[in-house]
Amino acid sequence: MAVDASTGLSLTVDDIEITRTFREDHDLGRAEAVPCSEAFNVIVQLKNFERHRLWRDGELVFDGSHRSGDLAITDLRYQWQCEHLTPFDNVRFRIPFAALRSFVEDVGRPEYRALSCPPGTNDDVMLGLARALLPSLEHPRTAHPLFLEQINLAMLAHLTQIYGGVHFPSSKKGVLARWQEEQATEFLVAHVGEPFSIVELATACELSRSYFIKAFKESFRRTPHRWLTEYRIARAKDLLGFDMPIAEIAIACGFADQSHMTRVFTDIVGVSPGRFRRSAQIVRGNTG
Numbered sequence: 001m002a003v004d005a006s007t008g009l010s011l012t013v014d015d016i017e018i019t020r021t022f023r024e025d026h027d028l029g030r031a032e033a034v035p036c037s038e039a040f041n042v043i044v045q046l047k048n049f050e051r052h053r054l055w056r057d058g059e060l061v062f063d064g065s066h067r068s069g070d071l072a073i074t075d076l077r078y079q080w081q082c083e084h085l086t087p088f089d090n091v092r093f094r095i096p097f098a099a100l101r102s103f104v105e106d107v108g109r110p111e112y113r114a115l116s117c118p119p120g121t122n123d124d125v126m127l128g129l130a131r132a133l134l135p136s137l138e139h140p141r142t143a144h145p146l147f148l149e150q151i152n153l154a155m156l157a158h159l160t161q162i163y164g165g166v167h168f169p170s171s172k173k174g175v176l177a178r179w180q181e182e183q184a185t186e187f188l189v190a191h192v193g194e195p196f197s198i199v200e201l202a203t204a205c206e207l208s209r210s211y212f213i214k215a216f217k218e219s220f221r222r223t224p225h226r227w228l229t230e231y232r233i234a235r236a237k238d239l240l241g242f243d244m245p246i247a248e249i250a251i252a253c254g255f256a257d258q259s260h261m262t263r264v265f266t267d268i269v270g271v272s273p274g275r276f277r278r279s280a281q282i283v284r285g286n287t288g
Contacts (some may be wrong), residue, residue, distance in 0.1 A: 009137040013148040015099050020137050022046075022089035030083040036076060040100070040115050042093040042159065043072040044123070044130040051085035062119055069127040073115050073163060091130035091137075093155065103156045104166060106210050115163045125158050142256040147225040149198045153213060176212075176219040180205040184216060188228050192235070193254040198224065228254075233268050236261060240277040249273070 010019040030053075034041070045066045054062040056078050066072075074080050076094075100115070117123075129151055136143035160166040176184065187196075187204045201224060202212035216224050232253045239249045250261035265273050 017094040033081045039096045041074045046089040049088045053083040055081045071123040142260040
């Protein structure tokens with residue numbers, strides 16, 4: 001639920017609003033009622049939540065605690081109101097019905113009707129996805145649309161299967177044709193410094209979004225976002241061999257700025273770009 005007094009970090013991806021709310025205060029009082037809309041709220045607790053009350057259309061429907069990883073799904077056609085009595089930290093996905101219908105139609109599963117889960121449902125998958133989004137919520141300017149779309153697709157697939165009764169039959173995973181592999185990699189390289197969506201990338205390969213991302217991962221053993229990140233890092237390594245400012249290298253390789261590149265480079269390579277450059281200079285000096 002939205003909490004009036006909470007601190008919030010938010011972004012929107014394909015009409016799905018993703019918000020982190022957290023407070024360290026006790027007994028914030030009853031929040032204002034959440035406006036009714038044609039959407040679901042899916043709420044994932046990031047840490048234990050000791051006391052919480054929830055009303056639906058004026059009737060108390062929950063009074064208790066949540067564990068880290070607990071999931072709540074609320075149909076926003078009803079009026080919801082909450083009271084947070086202890087500190088909390090959660091991530092909320094506001095998913096319009098239209099977004100869910102579009103997703104299930106895209107994957108050919110029109111039998112979807114609604115989402116629901118009983119109180120106390122613990123979901124490690126949703127907790128993992130919520131945690132994966134935290135850096136993007138903290139630094140939305142550096143969040144790549146491709147990564148955010150992949151998280152959304154994984155989230156929608158999980159929710160509709162586990163809580164929406166949608167069955168995805170097991171079958172041999174498809175792969176990209178050779179021309180589609182070439183088209184995909186050419187598109188990624190050409191857009192290394194520009195934002196783009198999975199839809200654009202899939203369309204270039206004449207595939208639906210959901211099929212493309214599965215086929216790409218089967219073909220390359222990594223997601224499009226991971227492929228692009230590794231390409232950027234490889235390109236940065238090459239440029240670090242020249243007398244070029246690291247800030248300029250960051251922009252040339254499609255990062256938002258030097259700090260963004262340093263964070264990603266260090267995570268993947270294990271050392272900062274500056275240290276990598278110094279080590280490479282030492283190696284060249286010893287072999288020169």
